Amino acid sequence: xxxxxxxxxQVMGIAGGxxxxxxxxxxxxxAHADPGASPGLFLLCYMRGGWDQLLALDPRDxxxxxxxxxxxxxxxxxxxxxxxGMVTEAxxxxxxxxxxxxxxxAGNLSFGPAVPTTLMDHAxxxxxxxxxxxxxxxxxxxRRYFTTGKFPRGLAASGSSITTLVANAGGPTPLLxxxxxxxxxxxxxxxxxxxxxxxxxTADLQLVLKPLGKALDPKSADAIEAFxxxxxxxxxxxxxxxxxxxxxxxxxxxxxxxxxxxxxxxxQFSLTSPPAEVKTLFDALGIxxxxxxxxxxxxxxxxxxxLAKGISQAVSVELADDLDDHDSWDTDHAPKIRTAMDAxxxxxxxLKNTPHKDGGSVWSKTTLLLxxxxxxxxxxxxxNGRDHHLASSALVAGPKIRGNQVVGATADQLMGAQLINxxxxxxxxGGVKMRPADIHATLLTSMGIAIDPIRNQNPTVISALxx
Amino acid sequence: MKAQWFLALVPAAAIAAFACSGNxxxxxxxxxxxxxxxxxxxxxxxxxxxSPRRLSTDQLRASLPIAFGKDATGAPITxxxxxxxxLSNPGIARSLGEPDYINTTDEALEPSVLYAxxxxxxxRNICGQGLDADATRTDPAQRAxxxxxxxxxxxxxxxxxxxxxxxxxxxxxxxxxxADGDAATVAPLRELFSTVSKASTETDPKAKAREGWNAVCxxxxxxxxxxxx
Numbered sequence: 001x002x003x004x005x006x007x008x009x010q011v012m013g014i015a016g017g018x019x020x021x022x023x024x025x026x027x028x029x030x031a032h033a034d035p036g037a038s039p040g041l042f043l044l045c046y047m048r049g050g051w052d053q054l055l056a057l058d059p060r061d062x063x064x065x066x067x068x069x070x071x072x073x074x075x076x077x078x079x080x081x082x083x084x085g086m087v088t089e090a091x092x093x094x095x096x097x098x099x100x101x102x103x104x105x106a107g108n109l110s111f112g113p114a115v116p117t118t119l120m121d122h123a124x125x126x127x128x129x130x131x132x133x134x135x136x137x138x139x140x141x142x143r144r145y146f147t148t149g150k151f152p153r154g155l156a157a158s159g160s161s162i163t164t165l166v167a168n169a170g171g172p173t174p175l176l177x178x179x180x181x182x183x184x185x186x187x188x189x190x191x192x193x194x195x196x197x198x199x200x201x202t203a204d205l206q207l208v209l210k211p212l213g214k215a216l217d218p219k220s221a222d223a224i225e226a227f228x229x230x231x232x233x234x235x236x237x238x239x240x241x242x243x244x245x246x247x248x249x250x251x252x253x254x255x256x257x258x259x260x261x262x263x264x265x266x267x268q269f270s271l272t273s274p275p276a277e278v279k280t281l282f283d284a285l286g287i288x289x290x291x292x293x294x295x296x297x298x299x300x301x302x303x304x305x306x307l308a309k310g311i312s313q314a315v316s317v318e319l320a321d322d323l324d325d326h327d328s329w330d331t332d333h334a335p336k337i338r339t340a341m342d343a344x345x346x347x348x349x350x351l352k353n354t355p356h357k358d359g360g361s362v363w364s365k366t367t368l369l370l371x372x373x374x375x376x377x378x379x380x381x382x383x384n385g386r387d388h389h390l391a392s393s394a395l396v397a398g399p400k401i402r403g404n405q406v407v408g409a410t411a412d413q414l415m416g417a418q419l420i421n422x423x424x425x426x427x428x429x430g431g432v433k434m435r436p437a438d439i440h441a442t443l444l445t446s447m448g449i450a451i452d453p454i455r456n457q458n459p460t461v462i463s464a465l466x467x
Numbered sequence: 468m469k470a471q472w473f474l475a476l477v478p479a480a481a482i483a484a485f486a487c488s489g490n491x492x493x494x495x496x497x498x499x500x501x502x503x504x505x506x507x508x509x510x511x512x513x514x515x516x517x518s519p520r521r522l523s524t525d526q527l528r529a530s531l532p533i534a535f536g537k538d539a540t541g542a543p544i545t546x547x548x549x550x551x552x553x554l555s556n557p558g559i560a561r562s563l564g565e566p567d568y569i570n571t572t573d574e575a576l577e578p579s580v581l582y583a584x585x586x587x588x589x590x591r592n593i594c595g596q597g598l599d600a601d602a603t604r605t606d607p608a609q610r611a612x613x614x615x616x617x618x619x620x621x622x623x624x625x626x627x628x629x630x631x632x633x634x635x636x637x638x639x640x641x642x643x644x645x646a647d648g649d650a651a652t653v654a655p656l657r658e659l660f661s662t663v664s665k666a667s668t669e670t671d672p673k674a675k676a677r678e679g680w681n682a683v684c685x686x687x688x689x690x691x692x693x694x695x696x
């Protein structure tokens with residue numbers, strides 16, 4: 001190619017135009033299908049490391065001969081080994097003593113032996129998604145794919161988190177519209193109020209919500225606020241491209257509201273003499289020790305307060321931090337699944353028992369998505385562990401989500417994802433793969449939020465999930 | 468010898484051949500090969516420039532000690548939460564969105580409520596430290612904040628000094644040069660200083676003035692001009 005100055009400028013012009021278009025598209029708040037309606041609340045729960053769905057959301061009958069170790073491992077065998085009998089956890093052993101299959105049923109749902117009754121009690125509201133094609137066995141990729149609904153660019157997340165989309169649709173009114181508790185969360189091109197506030201603990205939240213250091217004398221503080229409100233300098237105008245100065249001043253004003261609110265007291269999670277409301281929350285979540293507070297129950301408590309008290313529109317929370325059991329699955333995995341799902345079940349109960357200011361319960365306004373990086377292999381490896389597996393599962397719920405149903409399936413041989421009819425949710429050889437993008441599109445649609453941000457993933461709305 | 472002369476002439480001839488000629492050689496004016504001629508019409512290039520953004524956590528960490536100088540012990544003044552540098556607190560850094568280069572590699576540099584809140588916290592703390600340090604320095608030239616006033620000066624007792632100090636602070640914190648004698652530009656800050664000083668319940672004149680300067684300092688550090696560029 002004869003590379004000339006004309007060619008170079010033309011290429012740069014096209015590239016610049018693409019950048020400009022992308023920037024412009026990203027700056028416009030995403031359309032809400034019904035601008036007057038609130039999208040409701042959103043709870044994104046993450047279990048880190050890749051879960052064994054045989055113990056959780058996609059069990060198999062442990063007494064079925066197809067799934068014995070011998071038949072699972074032989075050539076042409078099922079390739080699926082629930083191996084519930086290998087699990088050393090006491091609660092699983094107790095269950096198997098009275099239910100050798102290890103499969104627990106609640107309504108139309110079936111769960112593995114590590115799922116506690118605290119979560120199964122909500123079966124009427126929950127939909128299990130099976131055979132979710134993760135298309136990756138890399139932790140970061142799976143996590144970011146399910147967080148944003150868009151397949152990552154290499155390891156880098158693509159797009160905004162679903163919590164950011166919901167926070168954007170809900171508007172800037174809540175103190176912390178988008179709260180990320182020990183999770184990743186992203187804002188790509190949406191207004192800054194929708195950006196995640198990332199915390200790992202209530203100590204972080206106290207840093208965020210309470211004024212730090214010595215307060216000013218109230219008269220000083222008022223005088224400074226009056227000065228800030230009236231300030232109108234040439235430099236302000238010069239800097240105010242894209243309204244960044246205007247936005248900064250509005251945010252400064254809002255930060256004073258945050259500091260003056262009593263929101264910090266809602267997260268005073270002290271085990272010794274907690275405030276009465278916090279004590280009630282602790283009792284509901286079974287928090288009585290420092291370990292409880294530092295673990296999934298403590299993080300669930302943060303999520304519960306943030307949603308129940310109107311602090312946040314969308315919360316993402318990590319409920320399990322280390323499921324990547326390539327070895328010692330038999331001793332380690334079930335307790336972590338149980339603890340995480342127990343925390344979730346209790347969290348749902350708290351939300352059900354908390355009235356919402358607009359009527360009904362907070363839970364009646366909440367859409368839920370529970371996911372992990374991917375699943376674990378249906379065969380146990382030589383180190384008593386399970387490795388990474390492409391076909392995963394998920395749990396969803398919401399005011400516009402039809403609960404008490406299972407959508408999708410994995411095959412009884414090798415546990416691969418099966419194609420489904422999105423209209424019925426049933427296996428259909430002529431159907432489509434169910435991917436995180438499709439689940440996101442379905443949840444966003446249920447909340448009345450346009451799916452433009454993930455449209456380049458060509459998502460399919462799984463209408464079987466929608467009420 | 469003839470060969471040497473010839474070889475010496477070759478570069479000279481080449482230079483002569485490529486030299487701009489005063490009589491408008493057409494091949495040079497019109498360009499050569501595929502290059503557009505010099506009278507080519509403008510090419511519309513669509514592009515974006517970087518829009519104003521807030522200071523990053525790292526920039527704040529670096530700039531606060533420069534803006535506020537050193538304390539009485541000679542240590543650089545920086546925002547402290549308790550006894551520790553606040554911007555080294557992982558919770559604060561994380562909440563501000565500082566990348567950890569494990570999960571995130573970018574810091575969103577748009578203003579946020581959290582950033583504004585933390586800057587308010589930082590301003591209250593660091594302005595107090597700056598004024599405390601200045602109070603130990605008898606030579607105004609060594610002070611970071613009160614360079615043109617005595618510690619107890621008011622608008623009534625030293626209007627010129629107060630205005631000079633306000634102009635100095637505008638330059639120091641906002642890089643805005645206010646002309647000597649321009650009273651209008653610093654009038655809002657003067658009013659802030661005066662209002663807060665007079666409203667102070669302190670009885671010591673130095674303490675009253677200190678509160679006024681503290682308010683001015685906080686207002687300057689939390690202003691868009693300090694935080695956006």
